[in-house]
Each structure stands twice: as structure tokens, then as C-alpha cells.
Amino acid sequence: MGALTVRDTQFFRRWMAAAADVVRREAARLTELDSPIGDADHGSNLLRGFTAVESALASEPPATPGALLQLTGRTLISTVGGASGPLYGTLFRRAGKELGEAAEVSDEQLRAALQVGVDAVAQLGGAAPGDKTMLDALLPGVAALATSYRAAADAAEQGALATVPMQARKGRASYLGERSIGHQDPGATSSALLLGALADAAGEGS
């Protein structure tokens, strides 16, 4: 990552626009992944959430990266309707709080803030790596942010693929026991999409 690059509010606006776009494109696939091991609503829930985020960012444009991420998090908590709402909401809200009121942030500040956000997600959900949850994409993804946004997106994608042979230990899928094995986790999949959107915003798209 370029040490001198700074990221302004417009960068974060591009990230959320790219996130809403990819959720729109992939909503059907996310819901399909959620059918055998979940309640078949992950795609439609995230679509409702990120559509609401787009509206919120347009109607009350935040002045700073931190304010933008916090508004994103609050909106997701109030609109998603499933467990991914408070989880992603906590990720963005905590990261936004970490960025404070700075008008521009460095890549390193963003990396550190997202790490705080992911740690808060782990604490809220009580999941550990290997439990077949969004953490299995978020943790390797955020760890690879020190290299580049592209590396983070790729690591998260690999993390999502690696959930296929795992047995779920959190959430509704955990009730299925061994029958949860062989399915890719929808939350890990959407996490990889969100980090892919971040790489797009940084001009490091695949």
C-alpha cells in the first residue's frame, strides 16, 4: 500500500456504492447459499440493508470517513433484519468510531480501524476461526490489508472457499451438525464480496 495515499470521504462513498452494486448482482447467489444451511434470506437481507445505506448516504451525506462508516453501520443494524445486520453493523460502526473525525485517513489507519471492527464482530457473535462464519473471510482478509486491498479481497475469497469443508458451530447452521459440511458459508461469502468492493474503490479490482 502506498504510505502517502490518503483516503477521503469520497473513497468510502465509492466503497459503499461498489458494495451495494455487488450485493445487487450476487443477492440471488447469497440467498441460494443460505438455503441448505440457513433460512434463505441472506441475499435479500443484505440487499435491503445496502439499498438503505445508499439512500441514507444520499439523503444525509456524511462529512468524514468515520461518520460515513458509522451511518452505514447504524443503517445496517436497523434494516437488515437478520444476524448479519448487527454483525456487519458493528463492523462498520466500530471501524467508523476508530477513524474519529479526520477528513482523510491513511491506508494504515483504515487497516487498523477495520481490525478493531472485526474484533468487535468476533466479540459480539462469540465465534472463533474455523466455526464457518463471516470471520473465516474477514480475519484473513483484514490481515492481508497490510499488503494491498487486492490481497485482502483475494485472502477473504480464499477464506470463504475454505468454509466448504467446515462444520458450522455458530448460528442456525450449527443445528445441522455434520450436515452443514460441504456448503460454503453465506456470511463468509458476503464478507469476501465487501472486501472485493473495497479493492474496487481503491482501483485494485480483479
Next chain:
Amino acid sequence: MSTVGVVLVSHSAEVAQSVARLAQGLAGAGATARVAAAGGTAGGELGTSSELILAAAREVDQGAGVALLVDLGSAVLTVKALLEDEELPAGSRLVDAPFVEGAVAAVVTASTGADLDAVVAAAGEAYAYRKV
């Protein structure tokens, strides 16, 4: 007398409302605690709505605290996230208790004028009651 309020959060509006009626019914005619149901999404589907939870908590809040009982998954996580963000009324607490039995215990105890600690403890003790 201000009593502890009780909020019942379920993925289903019908479950939340029915458990509220059940708890008030079993608590008896003298049950004075305020109870509010926050079930399903704002659109009437299965799920969790932070708006409905906040509205229910404000409805039952009399300044003595609010005990929130939840079913599972997003209901648990949404209440936790709202507590962390300090959006719920002061003195709101997520109760670790079985939903139905805990609701009955919470409403009965709150109706005696007991404080929030006692209400939370009574609801949590419902876990200790073995059925076989």
C-alpha cells in the same frame, strides 16, 4: 410505583405477542408490570427489527429499568448491538433466560415491584428448573 418493564423479542410477531399475553395471564390479575412485544421485522416477516425493539423498550420504560428477553440469533445480536450503542433506555438489560419461562418469571417478579437485578435473577433461574 414504577416497575421494571419487560420486552419480549422474537423472530415471530405472533410468538412475541402470545408469550406476552401468556406471561401476563399467568402472572395474575395483580400483574402491574408493563410488557411489550417486539416480534418479527417492521415489514411483518420473520426476523428482528431494531425499530420495534427500541419502540417496545421506550413504551415499557418507567425509569426502573427494562429487562429484554430474546429468542435466538439476530434477536440476541441486535439487542447486544443496541446496548453497545446506548440506544436503549438507561437501565436496559439483556436477560440470559429461556424465552417463555423467563418471561413469566420476569413479569411476576417485576409486578411485585422488585428491582432490575431481582427481575433478571428470577428470569435466569428458570434455566435451573428441570422438567425430567
